[in-house]
Amino acid sequence: MGKVALLFAGQGAQQPGMADGLVTREPAAQETFELLEARMPGLGRLCREGSREELAQTRNTQPAVFACDLAAARALASHGVRPDAVAGFSLGELSALAFAGAFxxxxxxxxxxxxAELMDSASGRNPGGMRAVLRLPARRVEALAAKAGDAWPVNYNSAEQTVVAGTEEALGRLDALVREAGGRCMRLAVSGAFHSPLMAPASDGLREWLARTLPVPTTVPVWANATxxxxxxxPAAMAELLARQxxxxxxxxxxxxxxxxLGVDTFVEVxxxxxxxxxxxxxxxxxTALPCETPDQLDAVLAHLEGRES
Incomplete structure (x- = not known):
């Protein structure tokens, strides 16, 4: 039988009303929100009732998505789901680490x-944006980004999509270079050049925080974005890897x-x-890849996993 991995959603996946049904039905999801609400009063309201504009603010997006990720994963765990590995996309990596017991x-x-505060601040100090480049292989995108200057491939999403972050001036040059090469650029609705060297101040701040609160070895393998x-x-190596992320x-x-x-054939997105x-x-x-945000989706995941075992 193949293995199961949980994938934790990242910034950009937010939407009004997210996780509302799961929190209403699943005690483990509700308990997760109650625990985190003490750290950020209004968190539940933000996820249930926040507008797209409110949820798009980095200081709101990251805690809201983290809470929804962890609530969904803990709901699955309460039904006996034990993944063989976990991974998270960008912010989702912190959710994965929390689920796996690093913190x-x-x-x-x-x-x-x-x-969220550090990345928001870094975006103000080093303004920039992001583009999804389609229809070109990653190596070609890397070459075009280098030619544009002050632009870096930052999300290797699939063979058909690489996201580039950089200054707006460099991204304007990249738009033209990609068109000339037969590709397509899509502007992403983000507030900064995330995962690029322009986020170095955020990494520095994370190192300071992590020096005071080191992670511990995880109970299940967590795959790192950077490597x-x-x-x-x-713990020290874990902290440095997370700061660099x-x-x-x-x-x-x-x-x-x-x-x-490694043998994973079922992926569940929480x-x-x-x-x-x-x-x-x-x-x-x-x-097989299945989402798990709503009660119906959770039921479908459980049914699929039970079917694999029968």
Whole structure:
């Protein structure tokens, strides 16, 4: 029988009303929100009733998505689901680490709040944006980004999509270069050049925070964005890898391929949306990928996993 991996959604997956049904029905999800609400009063209201504009603010997005991710994962765990590995996209990596026991939920949430502040501040100090480049291979995108200057590939999403972050001037040059090369650029609705060198101040701030609250070895392998390999067991090395994550590329395609190589054939996306489910479909076409945000989706996941065992 193949293995199961949980994938934790990242910033950009947020939507009004996210996780509302799951929190209403699943005690483990409700308990998660109650625990985190003490750290951020109004968190539940933000997820249930926040507008798209309110949810798009980095200081709101990151804690809201983290809470939804962790609530969905803990709801699955309450039904006996024990994944063989976990991974998270960008912010989702912190949710994955919390689920796997690297931090307590409260400490992980405090880290998310600090990370959101740091990344928001870095965006103000070093303004920039992001583009999804389609129809070109990653190596070609890397070359075009280098030619544009002050632009860096930061999300290796699939063979058909690489996201580039950089200054607006450089991204304007990239738009033209990509068109000339026969590709397509899509502007992403984000407030900064995330996972690029422009986020170095955020990484520095995270190092300071993590020096006071070191992670501990996880109970299940957590695959890191920056390396597309599992986190090490050494707490200091874990902390450095997590600090670097804010200003390092997300190697998502390589992560999914690595998990498939270990025998994972079922991926369950926990948290809002189905972005990662769709990416798995492009990267590992023979694998099963299922979203888990709503009660109906959770039931479908449980039915699929039970069917594998029968």
């Amino acid at each position: 307590s939920p409260e400490d992980a949430f405090d880290l998310v709040l600090r990370r 597309a390999r599992p986190y090490p067991d050494d 804010a200003s390092s590329p997300v190697r998502w395609q390589q992560t999914v391929e690595g998990l498939v190589g 948290g809002p949306g189905s972005t990662l489910t769709k990416l798995v479909g492009r990267i590992a076409r023979g694998a």
